[in-house]
Amino acid sequence: MILALAAYLLPDAKLPFGQPSFQVGPAPQAQPPALPNQLSAQTREVFTASRPATVRVESLNPDTRNAGLGTGFFISQDGLVLTAYHVVSGGRLFQISTLSGKTYPATVTAFDAQADVALLQVTRAPDGGFPFLPLAPRAPRVGEAVLAIGNSGGDYLQPRQGTLLGLNAQAGRADFPQGTLEMNAPLSPGDSGGPILDPTGQVIGVVSYISLDGSGQTRRSYAVPVEEGSDLITALRAGEKRDVPVVGLILDPVHSGRVGGAVVSGIARSSPAEKAGLRGSTFDRDGTLTGLGDVITSVNGQRTGDADQVITAIRRARVGDTITLGFTRDGQPRTTQITLVPRASVPDLQQ
Known part of the structure; x- marks a missing residue:
C-alpha cells in the first residue's frame, strides 16, 4: 500500500505575505526535550549534542502565498543547511530558525530534485559561525538505532527514535526518491529534511517521506542516504542544481x-x-x-x-x-x- 499511502512530510499553508522576515507557524520556542526518560543515556547524549545544529526551515512564495515548514541541519560552520528538496521547492523566500530562537534569511544554492535533497546558505552568518553535524563517512548498517530530530506536531526540534530496517528501499512511486533508508521512527509532517543520526551522532540520512497504514498512522519512514564524499554530496557542495x-x-x-x-x-x-x-x-x-x-x-x-x-x-x-x-x-x-x-x-x- 505504499503506492497509495506514501506521503511527503511537508504541511502547506496559505499566508499573507509581509516582510522578508516571516513566520509560517507559531514562533519557535526552545522546549525541553520531549520524553527524555525514554531515551537511553547514549541517545540523550547524541540528541543534546546534535540539537543545536538542527533547524526549522520555513519557505514562502509571495506570488502564490503558499508557505511550508520543515526541518534541516547545518553541515558547515559558515551556514550551509541540508534539507529535503520538497521543503523548499515551492518557495522563493527562506528562513532558518535555530535552537537559540534566532532567525536567519537563506537562499537555495544547490539541489537534486530526483534525490529530494537541497542545500541552503544562510546569508548572514554570526561571528563564530554555527554548530554543524558531521556526515557519516560510511554506509549505515541495518539494525542499528537511529535518531531523528524534527518539527512535527507543533514541536520544536524534538527527538524521534527508531531502528534502521533496510537499505535501498524502493518508494513504490516514481516521483519519490528511490534507494532510501527504511526505518520505523514515528515521523510526521514537519520532520522532512531533518537529520537521521546513527549512535555516534553522525548523519546517515535526510528525512524524505513516510508510508501510512489504513488508519493514517505512520507505518514506515524513509530517508535519503547521505555519505560524506558521495557523488550526491559532492555535487551539492559544488552548487549543482539538478532538476527532473x-x-x-x-x-x-x-x-x-x-x-x-x-x-x-x-x-x-x-x-x-x-x-x-x-x-x-x-x-x-x-x-x-x-x-x-x-x-x-x-x-x-x-x-x-x-x-x-x-x-x-x-x-x-x-x-x-x-x-x-x-x-x-x-x-x-x-x-x-x-x-x-x-x-x-x-x-x-x-x-
Missing part, C-alpha cells in the same frame, strides 16, 4: 493502467506537451469526467502501462533531451517528439 525532466503532463492515477496506458488528465500551461498538441481529459461544469484524454503507451519505444512507468521512463532522460511519446487518441495510435524541460520551469504538473 518533464514534458508537462498531469496524469490520471485512477484510470491509468486500465486502458492500456497512462491517461492524460491535463496539460500544464506553456509546457512542451501543450505545444505538441497533447490533450487532457474533459469535464463538465460540476467537475464530472466526460471524456478521457490521450493515453500514453510508450516512451522512446518502451511500453508504458501506467502513470508510474511513464514517469520512470521520462526520468531516465535528461533536461534538453528529445523523446518520442507514443499515445492513442480516440483509439488511434500516434507519436510525437518532445524536448524535455526542467520541472521548475513548468508550474502545476506531475510529469
